[in-house]
Amino acid sequence: MKKIATLTGIAVVSLGILAGCGGDKPANNSAPSNSQTSSQSSTSSNTAATGSVKEVKVEGTNYKIEVQPVEIKAGDKVKLTFATKEGMHGYSIKNTSVKADQVGPGMSKTVEWTPDKPGEYEVFCNTICGPTDKHTAMTAKIVVK
DSSP states (O other): OHHHHHHHHHHHHHHHHHTTTTOOSOOOOOOOOTTEEEEOOOOSOSEEEETTEEEEEEEEETTEEEEOOOOBOTTOEEEEEEEESSSOEEEEETTSSOEEEEEOTTOEEEEEEOOOSOEEEEEEEOSOOSOHHHHTTOEEEEEEO
16 A cells, blocks of 8 residues: 555656656646736747836746846846746746746746846746756846846
8 A cells, every 4th residue: 555655656746747847738827917917929039128128038948948138227127028938837036026837838928027136136947847957957047237
């Protein structure tokens, strides 16, 4: 009986890992929270300044996050669009309330953020999406001057 419980636990954990980065299809997602909007990403430019709002595209693939550099100053309003090419990812910015959960291939979520102080902000995958060594390496930096 103990062996069956152990094997069942291992199977559940393995399926959870496979549903992350290695997965091809997005999970059935409920509506995003008030601070997030979902849309299909069709912009050709990764970053652009629109009036007083800076637009930044953050894109994830299996075991990698890319942020095209854009000059952001403390106090700037920033529109972050989190997109995924492959796998299922969630995104957060360390030491902030910025979060976009469960973004699957071909999907994107947009979050507005106003950084209040200069520094390097770490973007990371907040969805367990594969082996620990590869998942924990899924980081990128946003520099605020």
